[in-house]
Amino acid sequence: MYYLITIVVYASVDVMSCLGLSMQFGIGGVTNFGFIIFQAAGAYTAAILALPPDTANGGFQSYLGGLHLPFPLPWIGAAVAGAALALPFTFLVGRRLRGDYAAVGLLVTAVLMNLLVMNYKPLFNGDAGLAIVPAPLQSQVMTTTTTAYQWGFAIAVVLLAGLVYWFLRHITESPYGRTLRAMRDNDQVADSLGKDLRSLRTGMLLLGGAIAGLSGAALVSFISVWSPAAWTYAETIVLFAAVIIGGRGNHLGAVLGAVIVPVGFEESTRLIANANPSLPPNLLPSLQWVAIGLLVALFLWFRPQGILPERKREITLPGSTARAGLAPAAATSVAPTGATLPMTSAGPVPMTSAGPVPMTSEGPVSSAASAISTDPAVPMGPAAGHDVVLQAIDVSRDFGGVHAVSGVSLAVRRGTLTGLIGPNGAGKSTLLALLAGTDNVSAGQIMYHGQDVTRVPAYRRARMGLVRTFQLASEFKRLTVLENLLSAAPGNRGDTFHGAVAGRRYWGKDEAAAIAKAAAILTRFGLEPLANEYAGDLSGGQRRLVEIMRALMTEPQMLLLDEPMAGVHPELARRIGRALVELCSEGMTILMVEHELAIMDEFCDPVIVMADGTVLAEGTMTELRDRTEVVEAYLVG
Amino acid sequence: MTIFLASVGFGLITAAVLAIASVAFTLQFAVTNVLNLAFAAIMTFGMFVTYWVNQAGVSVWLGLIIAMAACAALSVVLNLVVYAPFQRRGSSPITIVIVSLGMALIIEFGIQAYVGGVNVSYTMGQGTTYKIGGLILTTVQLVIIAISVVMMVAVYALLNYTKLGKSMRATAANRTLARNCGIRTSRVITTTWAMTGALCGLAGTVFAIDIASFGPTSTDLFVVLILAAVFLGGPGHAYGAMLGALLIGLSTDVSAAYIQPDYKYVIAFVALLAMLAVRPSGLFGARA
Numbered sequence: 001m002y003y004l005i006t007i008v009v010y011a012s013v014d015v016m017s018c019l020g021l022s023m024q025f026g027i028g029g030v031t032n033f034g035f036i037i038f039q040a041a042g043a044y045t046a047a048i049l050a051l052p053p054d055t056a057n058g059g060f061q062s063y064l065g066g067l068h069l070p071f072p073l074p075w076i077g078a079a080v081a082g083a084a085l086a087l088p089f090t091f092l093v094g095r096r097l098r099g100d101y102a103a104v105g106l107l108v109t110a111v112l113m114n115l116l117v118m119n120y121k122p123l124f125n126g127d128a129g130l131a132i133v134p135a136p137l138q139s140q141v142m143t144t145t146t147t148a149y150q151w152g153f154a155i156a157v158v159l160l161a162g163l164v165y166w167f168l169r170h171i172t173e174s175p176y177g178r179t180l181r182a183m184r185d186n187d188q189v190a191d192s193l194g195k196d197l198r199s200l201r202t203g204m205l206l207l208g209g210a211i212a213g214l215s216g217a218a219l220v221s222f223i224s225v226w227s228p229a230a231w232t233y234a235e236t237i238v239l240f241a242a243v244i245i246g247g248r249g250n251h252l253g254a255v256l257g258a259v260i261v262p263v264g265f266e267e268s269t270r271l272i273a274n275a276n277p278s279l280p281p282n283l284l285p286s287l288q289w290v291a292i293g294l295l296v297a298l299f300l301w302f303r304p305q306g307i308l309p310e311r312k313r314e315i316t317l318p319g320s321t322a323r324a325g326l327a328p329a330a331a332t333s334v335a336p337t338g339a340t341l342p343m344t345s346a347g348p349v350p351m352t353s354a355g356p357v358p359m360t361s362e363g364p365v366s367s368a369a370s371a372i373s374t375d376p377a378v379p380m381g382p383a384a385g386h387d388v389v390l391q392a393i394d395v396s397r398d399f400g401g402v403h404a405v406s407g408v409s410l411a412v413r414r415g416t417l418t419g420l421i422g423p424n425g426a427g428k429s430t431l432l433a434l435l436a437g438t439d440n441v442s443a444g445q446i447m448y449h450g451q452d453v454t455r456v457p458a459y460r461r462a463r464m465g466l467v468r469t470f471q472l473a474s475e476f477k478r479l480t481v482l483e484n485l486l487s488a489a490p491g492n493r494g495d496t497f498h499g500a501v502a503g504r505r506y507w508g509k510d511e512a513a514a515i516a517k518a519a520a521i522l523t524r525f526g527l528e529p530l531a532n533e534y535a536g537d538l539s540g541g542q543r544r545l546v547e548i549m550r551a552l553m554t555e556p557q558m559l560l561l562d563e564p565m566a567g568v569h570p571e572l573a574r575r576i577g578r579a580l581v582e583l584c585s586e587g588m589t590i591l592m593v594e595h596e597l598a599i600m601d602e603f604c605d606p607v608i609v610m611a612d613g614t615v616l617a618e619g620t621m622t623e624l625r626d627r628t629e630v631v632e633a634y635l636v637g
Numbered sequence: 638m639t640i641f642l643a644s645v646g647f648g649l650i651t652a653a654v655l656a657i658a659s660v661a662f663t664l665q666f667a668v669t670n671v672l673n674l675a676f677a678a679i680m681t682f683g684m685f686v687t688y689w690v691n692q693a694g695v696s697v698w699l700g701l702i703i704a705m706a707a708c709a710a711l712s713v714v715l716n717l718v719v720y721a722p723f724q725r726r727g728s729s730p731i732t733i734v735i736v737s738l739g740m741a742l743i744i745e746f747g748i749q750a751y752v753g754g755v756n757v758s759y760t761m762g763q764g765t766t767y768k769i770g771g772l773i774l775t776t777v778q779l780v781i782i783a784i785s786v787v788m789m790v791a792v793y794a795l796l797n798y799t800k801l802g803k804s805m806r807a808t809a810a811n812r813t814l815a816r817n818c819g820i821r822t823s824r825v826i827t828t829t830w831a832m833t834g835a836l837c838g839l840a841g842t843v844f845a846i847d848i849a850s851f852g853p854t855s856t857d858l859f860v861v862l863i864l865a866a867v868f869l870g871g872p873g874h875a876y877g878a879m880l881g882a883l884l885i886g887l888s889t890d891v892s893a894a895y896i897q898p899d900y901k902y903v904i905a906f907v908a909l910l911a912m913l914a915v916r917p918s919g920l921f922g923a924r925a
Contacts, residue, residue, distance in 0.1 A: 108865070112861065112903065282749060282750070286750035293742030
């Protein structure tokens with residue numbers, strides 16, 4: 001009987017930790033190889049908060065605190081400690097550091113923390129650890145060894161694990177969760193869409209740390225001892241194995257993985273060892289590690305998505321649900337449903353009719369975004385004047401000794417579809433990156449709406465309405481087409497941690513408005529039938545289209561497109577071109593890098609020619625064709 | 638003063654062993670683009686190959702040669718069977734890091750399953766003890782330092798004066814471009830695995846000689862020193878790794894003389910995290 005209780009408690013603890021890791025790794029793409037130290041920290045905190053002062057038991061063990069707090073407080077303290085421990089590591093998950101470097105940093109941290117704890121006696125009692133940690137409510141229930149108490153404990157921990165599952169699911173299925181998955185699929189692109197990677201990843205470290213701490217508290221309260229030898233970095237690999245085998249990005253998969261790997265493996269090896277007492281003591285634990293290593297590699301090769309793959313989030317478009325009479329979310333807001341019938345309103349659908357919706361909403365993010373999107377609302381429109389939106393003044397970028405861009409000055413006027421051409425290596429893409437803020441200038445100035453944005457990071461420029469696309473396909477692969485679009489919608493109240501916690505009632509309206517806007521854009525580009533397909537499964541041309549549509553979702557005032565038609569079927573390229581011209585006639589400003597001269601001929605005016613990092617000429621294609629230096633640059637370059 | 642000089646002596650040997658391992662690790666990463674966390678496990682394999690050969694009555698130094706060959710073979714096979722297929726499939730760097738951790742478990746605990754958990758030693762003499770200006774070093778320790786210096790010079794010569802070295806640098810800088818320039822990158826990569834694998838076996842054996850008594854999990858902490866040295870110098874920079882190994886090796890052992898020896902790794906740890914925070918491309922790397 002006791003054996004069964006033990007398994008239930010261990011399984012629940014493992015389920016909780018795997019869920020925490022599933023959130024960090026499977027949803028947020030944060031590879032925390034130091035996960036175990038958060039659990040250890042939570043367990044230690046719970047122990048010292050529950051224990052009496054260390055002089056009480058004759059001082060045979062030394063530790064901090066010893067506050068002897070009543071039951072729920074040590075566990076809450078454990079969660080807080082787990083989260084607090086994450087804070088010093090937030091520098092590892094910033095924008096600049098590669099994910100695998102950060103993972104190495106966390107791995108080394110885990111190894112070293114364990115070493116320190118084992119050796120520093122005054123603080124953690126060295127490798128002896130802590131013993132006789134009081135069980136919850138020990139002073140209230142006279143004895144904690146009865147089966148009834150043990151069962152009560154087990155059931156409580158199962159319920160706690162269930163609560164953790166429910167909470168993480170609640171977060172994951174919100175717009176905030178979608179943003180996390182977008183960051184996981186492609187962080188640089190998420191950055192360019194206005195997502196603050198550092199704060200998102202910090203959120204993941206804190207949340208995962210809190211859950212790890214809580215699971216540690218549950219474990220230490222049950223077994224009543226805390227031993228540093230139990231928290232080696234290899235235990236983290238077991239949890240990773242569980243999440244990978246169960247299914248990344250699917251919290252149910254994490255639960256399944258927890259039951260299969262840590263619980264199933266430990267128990268089966270113990271059973272085998274009991275049945276064959278003649279085996280050398282080290283053999284089975286060693287083989288267990290070998291098996292875990294093999295399983296990780298085999299699963300990553302044969303079934304990288306795990307046993308339970310990530311669920312596809314299908315969202316019914318409001319247009320089709322209206323016919324069926326369902327429309328659960330969209331029916332609540334009147335304005336966006338108008339926008340779902342773009343066939344009737346031939347005008348500037350995404351810009352005007354869907355535009356005001358986020359402005360009405362409140363919240364910290366949306367207010368910042370709407371403050372910016374209000375100012376262009378007035379001068380925008382087909383009749384807008386030809387004032388300068390974006391200006392580069394003597395901009396340079398050096399890579400080592402190479403001047404990729406040197407002394408470029410140019411101005412892009414409102415409502416134009418400006419083309420940027422030049423031979424390979426002319427510096428077009430670099431210039432685009434400088435303008436968007438994904439790369440920093442070596443010298444010079446970038447002005448946007450007359451404001452100096454040279455030092456403004458990419459995600460902030462995106463929030464100001466200056467949005468870029470990438471030369472290489474940059475869709476979020478494991479998000480559907482519709483989700484790709486929704487991930488870019490600015491000012492969604494559910495796109496923050498506290499918004500996600502507040503739930504659908506808090507952000508449902510914003511979400512419905514975003515869906516309506518996305519539906520309108522999908523209709524404009526004729527991609528409605530593919531709305532619920534994974535973006536990673538589309539053809540090359542369709543993916544470029546997704547990228548442009550996603551950029552439009554941010555309500556940009558200016559788009560920077562890097563070869564949007566490269567490798568796209570000519571017919572589809574035409575359609576993209578026509579759509580871009582139409583957007584410009586509605587007041588959008590576009591700067592487009594393109595190789596195909598025919599495209600420039602048909603759609604772009606004016607065209608800027610670059611060669612060797614400088615601007616060679618500017619004018620209509622007809623004018624440029626008569627200029628010898630332009631022709632030469634192309635022939636020579 | 639004597640404590641200081643004695644600890645410098647220890648530091649020099651640690652640095653010598655560390656330099657071999659770090660240079661091999663960083664070259665492997667630069668050319669093959671695999672952050673191979675199974676490196677320390679392969680070192681363990683090398684030290685045990687030498688042990689097995691040594692148990693058969695053969696000299697440690699001959700065993701060392703055999704261990705180098707064995708580790709070169711293991712590294713090449715590991716790449717052909719595991720890493721290269723994952724890379725061809727376009728797996729993300731983090732996936733490959735996780736796979737390499739899985740390989741580390743398989744190799745390290747495979748050895749443990751075979752040899753058991755007890756520590757062993759080589760059968761060898763330490764030679765005469767020399768006192769050189771306060772430094773106290775045995776013949777064997779001097780040989781280790783000499784091997785390391787020769788290896789560093791050899792790596793320098795390889796990278797600067799041979800066609801293979803230049804091909805390696807080209808492959809590291811831009812694999813596609815190197816291939817288009819007529820460099821057979823797949824052959825360069827296989828050669829790199831063999832070469833760095835051999836260095837890994839060498840590092841494993843001299844590490845085992847240095848610590849005298851070793852077991853299957855002895856390299857668990859040494860990998861922290863390797864990573865610290867590599868990241869201090871900048872991942873992928875051979876000379877950076879040499880400098881990093883010297884700094885980490887000396888600082889850990891000298892500090893161990895004055896604080897509790899168990900904390901000597903803390904210096905490496907702080908150096909690693911500080912580099913990751915401030916300058917992830919390392920002392921030798923380009924500005925981030």
